[in-house]
Amino acid sequence: MQAGDTIMALSSGSLPAGVAVIRLSGPLVQASLAAIAGGVPTPRKLALRHIGSERRLDQGLVVFFPAPHSFTGEDCAELHVHGSVAAVKAILAALEQQGLRLAEAGEFTRRAFENGKLDLVSVEGLGDLLNADTEKQRQQALARYDGRLTREIEQWREALLDLRAEIEARLDFSDEGDVAEDLPPEWLRELAELESAIATALASVDSGRIVREGIRVALAGAPNTGKSSLLNALAKSDIAIVSDEAGTTRDVRETPLDIAGQLFILLDLAGLRATDSRAEAEGVRRAQDAIAGADIVLWLKAPDVEEAERPATAAQVLTIGTKADLGMMDDVDLTLSVYNGSGLDILIDKLAALGEALAGGEPALVSHERDRTSLTDALAALIEAREALGDWELAAESLRLASSALERLIGRLDAEHILDRLFSSFCIGK
Incomplete structure (x- = not known):
């Protein structure tokens, strides 16, 4: 990054698109607008302009933000043009001829910080x-x-x-x-x-971190208790491979889920059991680490599977009886069946309530x-x-x-x- 340079960048999404926004910041902004946009518009008022100097490249809306009352504290401008790959490339090339260079990642925001427009917290x-x-x-x-x-x-x-x-x-x-x-x-x-x-x-800080990074929910239990099936049901997508062969899941699969406006990270884990397979044993070790670092553990039990030894954890634990369509279980917080969907809404409501308790009513600022x-x-x-x-x-x-x-x-x-x-x-x- 070079202080004093005038920078430019495509600030909108990937092309092609309906509209592309090209941002400019630095001492050459006004001269560049005069050269390729027919002059500097009235500050903070959009003006419809032909874009180009010797030849017309596009037509779009131009807005100018004079220093120091701009995002970066420097002269800034935005060109709202058609989201054509060819048009944007041509406009950026024309601006480069005026002495501008492409911005680096975060350079607009860094200039705002260095010019006192934002502090580090902001x-x-x-x-x-x-x-x-x-x-x-x-x-x-x-x-x-x-x-x-x-x-x-x-x-x-x-x-x-x-x-x-x-x-x-x-x-x-x-x-x-x-x-x-x-x-x-x-x-x-x-x-x-x-x-x-x-x-x-x-x-x-911890409740604020939970809001920012998400609540980590470990789906744990013995092999074939329905962890991957439950993940797919909650995500409403066939994300995880489901098989009646024990040991199918061998790594930690993370799936984000929005429940009541709170981010949950569902962790599909290997089934916990003793095994001679080195690959599966590594999966079990990773599962145990994930359980230790989780905020919530869904401990799954199924009527047709012997329960695994439950590891110690400081997380909130919900014991879930799965495969309710095969039979009901005792000593569980709730039962469900991904086969017919029963109990899934209750589980989502319980997760929402636990998330509210962990994150607090109003998200923490730290x-x-x-x-x-x-x-x-x-x-x-x-x-x-x-x-x-x-x-x-x-x-x-x-x-x-x-x-x-x-x-x-x-x-x-x-x-x-x-x-x-x-x-x-x-x-x-x-």
Whole structure:
């Protein structure tokens, strides 16, 4: 990436399409519009223009966003043209002749960050929004992108500045009579409130992660209890191979499923049993690892199959009696049959309720591992500050470390080492 370049990219979907959107950003935007679009339109108003310089390449709508009031903070424009492969290639070639170059992945968003239009938390929210598959993911990502988490962090930083000011006063003016030796009573109360707020946010990271990454549901049990059949029934597609031959499934198959706006990742696993087959034994080991890492385990039992030894897990476990059309079973939470569909709606309702309990009513704003690390560091520093009271230098340093942890979270400190990885995950043109 070269600062000062003017970049361009196809920002819409793959071609051919009904409409293609070409984005531009940088100092040559206005000159390029003058050269190939008949001039610079009135800012933020779509104008119908012929596209091309020496010859007409297409006809489309052109909109101009002047700096600094644009997505990137630079002069920006969009060309809304027909989604023809030939037309888009010709327009990009004409823009290249004007000195523009193709943008790299995430370069528009990186420029927005570097020009102060977005902070790192909002950038991550935008990335989550682009990848959102479910309603809860959309709600969570949009709230983060809109700055709700950033505003909370700013309030914490302001509170820290007030706390630090009291400590710094005792360091700098300890020999002056107008600075009391003891901290005011409200100082400890404000510190406790800040600790509580950050601890509450930290406790919600797991529920936020569940919304963003999905609830992992392991379909587990002995071979031939109907795991793959249940996966196919829930997904309403023949995704998994179904056979009465034990050991057919030997790897972990992941299938996403939207239930009540929440993403569930169904894990079809190898049947658990002792085996002399090295390949099947590896499948059993992977199944056990998946069960250990699952949020919910559906433990399947069937009337015509001996139950496997159930592994220990910290996950929520639902015991499902399958093949209800062959016979009913005791000691189960519910019974179902994929053959006639009975019980499937009840299972989906139970999964929705468990998902609501795991994810919480309103999706948590903190959901990334980076959030957990920064909030953990900030909270630990606050506790150290409280324990160091009386030694003003140590207390001041601990409060400074807490501020630094929050500043890293929004990208004001030490952001460079994660930027390349973060922005490379964006699509070209974003």
